[in-house]
Amino acid sequence: MPDTSSGGQAVANGEAGDAESGIAVELPGMRVSYERGSLVEEELAATWADQLRLWLEEATKAGVPDANAMVLATADADGRPSSRSVLCKGLDEHGVVFYTNYTSAKSHDLLATRFASATFPWYALHRQVHVRGEVVRVSAAETKEYWDQRPRGSQLGAWASPQSRIVEGRPTLDKALAKVQRQFGENDDVPVPPHWGGWRIRPEVVEFWQGRRDRMHDRLRFRRVDERWIVERLAP
Structure with a gap:
């Protein structure tokens, strides 16, 4: 009782x-009173990608940690949702890109449904951006271009980790990393693993959310209609 x-x-x-x-x-x-800004239609950039890029730059200049972090939401074939934080590593008019293991839980979800959503949560600026749409794999060439920019330690980790699988304990992971380090030595180039690469979310909707006083927030949404984009204001 x-x-x-x-x-x-x-x-x-x-x-x-x-x-x-x-x-x-x-x-x-x-609770926090959101009074840091406003968002009106006349001040929006011409495209959702330009507006997102602008807010990313402002979040970075404001010192927001990991300003490119986004909460990625997926669902499996039975509709059971999962979410986790990933880093946005690509942004253009075609969508937002992140990289991962293609055998991970998130990749299994994406292969099953082909849809995802992502949220950039800039709490310090009282802002969020939501992106939702179909997902596609990025090309091998694009993956390679990003891979070559990664720190060597991150490259080795991608080879060593069987992402999302159950392991016996931390020593199992440490041994796997040590094995990979011996395999590639100190100077050999580390190639892209065949099980690793990028996903692109191709947006159908992109919503820009600016917190306002008394919870009367500004919500402006870019929505794709056929081959054009329209802007809509949503009630908070």
Whole structure:
């Protein structure tokens, strides 16, 4: 039976308290007044890609950590969703690009449904951008161009990690990395693994969200209609 004492009521109200640790989080009272900016149609860039690039630049200049990080959401063949953070490593009028292991859980989802969404969460600027659409693999040439820019350690890690698979423990991963390091030595070029590459989300909609006071946020959406894009304002 639920505890109806004051302590039990606090937990029920969202104060995720731990009696032993003394930690309490008052979730209902946690809020921020968004007053850092506004977004109007007249100030939008000509294309969604230009607007996203502009906001990425502003987030970077503002010192937002990992400004190119985005929360990638996928679903498996049964419709069960998953989300995780990835880094956007490509942006143009064709879409946004990230790289991963093609045998990973996210890639299995993408192969099953061919759709994904991604959110750039710039909390410090009271901004978000949502991208949703079909996914396609990037070309081998584009993957190679990005791969050659990666730190050597990241290249070796891509060879060593059986991403998303169950492993016995950390030593298993350390041994796999050591094996790869011996395989390629200190100076040999590290080739792109056959199981690794990029995915491009080709947007159908891109929404730009700017927090406003009293939760009357600005939401402007680029939506693709046939071969053209229209801009729509959504209620907050």
